[in-house]
Amino acid sequence: MPIRSTSPNSVRRPSVWPGVILYYWDLLPVKNRESIVTLHEGNTPLLRCSNLERVINPDIRLYVKLEGLNPTCSFKDRGMTVAISKAVEEGSRAVLCASTGNTAASAAAYAARAGLKAYVLIPQGSISLGKLSQAMIHGARVIEVEGNFDTALRLVKEATRHFPITLVNSLNPYRLEGQKTAAFEVSDHLGEAPNYHFLPVGNAGNITAYWKGYKQYLEIGRLTSLPKMMGFQAAGAAPIVLGKVVEQPETVASAIRIGNPASWQGALAARDESNGVIDTVTDEEIIAAYKLLANTEGALAEPASAVSVAGVIKKQRERLFRKGDTVVCTLTGHGLKDPDVAIRHSAQSMRISPNLDSLVAIFEREEKK
Numbered sequence: 001m002p003i004r005s006t007s008p009n010s011v012r013r014p015s016v017w018p019g020v021i022l023y024y025w026d027l028l029p030v031k032n033r034e035s036i037v038t039l040h041e042g043n044t045p046l047l048r049c050s051n052l053e054r055v056i057n058p059d060i061r062l063y064v065k066l067e068g069l070n071p072t073c074s075f076k077d078r079g080m081t082v083a084i085s086k087a088v089e090e091g092s093r094a095v096l097c098a099s100t101g102n103t104a105a106s107a108a109a110y111a112a113r114a115g116l117k118a119y120v121l122i123p124q125g126s127i128s129l130g131k132l133s134q135a136m137i138h139g140a141r142v143i144e145v146e147g148n149f150d151t152a153l154r155l156v157k158e159a160t161r162h163f164p165i166t167l168v169n170s171l172n173p174y175r176l177e178g179q180k181t182a183a184f185e186v187s188d189h190l191g192e193a194p195n196y197h198f199l200p201v202g203n204a205g206n207i208t209a210y211w212k213g214y215k216q217y218l219e220i221g222r223l224t225s226l227p228k229m230m231g232f233q234a235a236g237a238a239p240i241v242l243g244k245v246v247e248q249p250e251t252v253a254s255a256i257r258i259g260n261p262a263s264w265q266g267a268l269a270a271r272d273e274s275n276g277v278i279d280t281v282t283d284e285e286i287i288a289a290y291k292l293l294a295n296t297e298g299a300l301a302e303p304a305s306a307v308s309v310a311g312v313i314k315k316q317r318e319r320l321f322r323k324g325d326t327v328v329c330t331l332t333g334h335g336l337k338d339p340d341v342a343i344r345h346s347a348q349s350m351r352i353s354p355n356l357d358s359l360v361a362i363f364e365r366e367e368k369k
């Protein structure tokens with residue numbers, strides 16, 4: 001007797017996700033399909049966090065957008081697919097960026113796929129090993145600058161005035177065009193805008209891009225309301241909150257260790273037009289949120305990403321939310337970018353001799369806890 005077929009021939013398989021440019025084709029600036037460079041970024045999960053809701057506030061609906069599940073494990077891929085595709089369209093041969101790590105990793109990967117040369121400038125000794133290793137293995141020319149991110153960004157801006165090379169920092173408007181697709185996805189997923197959208201703010205491109213995306217969706221009738229944009233900086237790197245450049249930004253969240261953000265004005269506009277806030281959280285609050293996310297939801301995000309959840313906790317303390325509010329946090333990058341931080345903030349592993357008694361002794365001790 002033939003085995004009954006469970007083959008999905010009769011079932012409609014979901015079609016393959018094509019990446020953000022093809023999926024949102026009408027809303028993005030790429031002109032020719034032939035110039036698309038994609039690693040099928042986007043379509044990341046929007047995870048309902050019922051466990052965190054119980055801890056923070058059972059009357060809200062809390063979601064996290066897992067941007068660490070993009071191809072190079074951060075949201076930067078959404079912008080990079082558009083920036084690199086446009087670079088190809090415009091006949092560029094090489095791209096350049098300054099980076100706290102994730103832009104470098106993403107630029108390196110997309111440039112490799114496009115056959116372009118990539119130069120990445122990183123602040124000396126202060127980017128995570130995961131991010132550095134990505135940029136290196138994808139074949140980027142990695143240049144360490146004796147200085148911080150802001151110094152590196154100033155240098156690449158100058159360089160593009162002297163050499164025919166495409167800047168792929170978020171000063172490149174195509175980056176923001178691609179990044180706005182995350183707001184489209186949140187809206188498509190929820191069927192409406194959330195009440196609040198929390199995200200970390202470093203160079204401030206992402207908050208600018210999300211706001212652009214939400215507004216565009218409202219314009220074309222796919223939304224009837226807009227969220228309040230809730231941007232958070234680390235207390236030691238909070239130029240927008242302080243209203244002045246921070247010369248020596250310092251925080252455990254290396255991805256937002258930025259003292260003079262390029263999209264400063266965009267962030268202020270997002271805040272003011274949406275009736276949102278830009279506020280700070282301390283490194284202690286960031287690490288607490290980072291551990292809470294990992295421990296209660298199984299979601300591992302890098303410290304900079306946990307800033308968004310730390311922001312929600314802070315605003316809950318201030319009694320901001322109403323019953324039924326929908327709150328979305330963007331988890332911008334994957335926690336495995338920086339495994340050192342995870343180990344530093346976890347319980348030590350245990351060691352035993354290889355016999356059952358030792359193992360049982362551990363069970364008995366743990367069960368009593």
Ligand SMILES: *Cc1c(COP(=O)(O)O)cnc(C)c1O
Binds near residue numbers: 075200202205302332
């Ligand atoms: C780039 C980055 C940020 C900051 O985004 P901006 O657009 O620079 O404000 C936050 N978290 C992670 C993980 C990043 O890679």
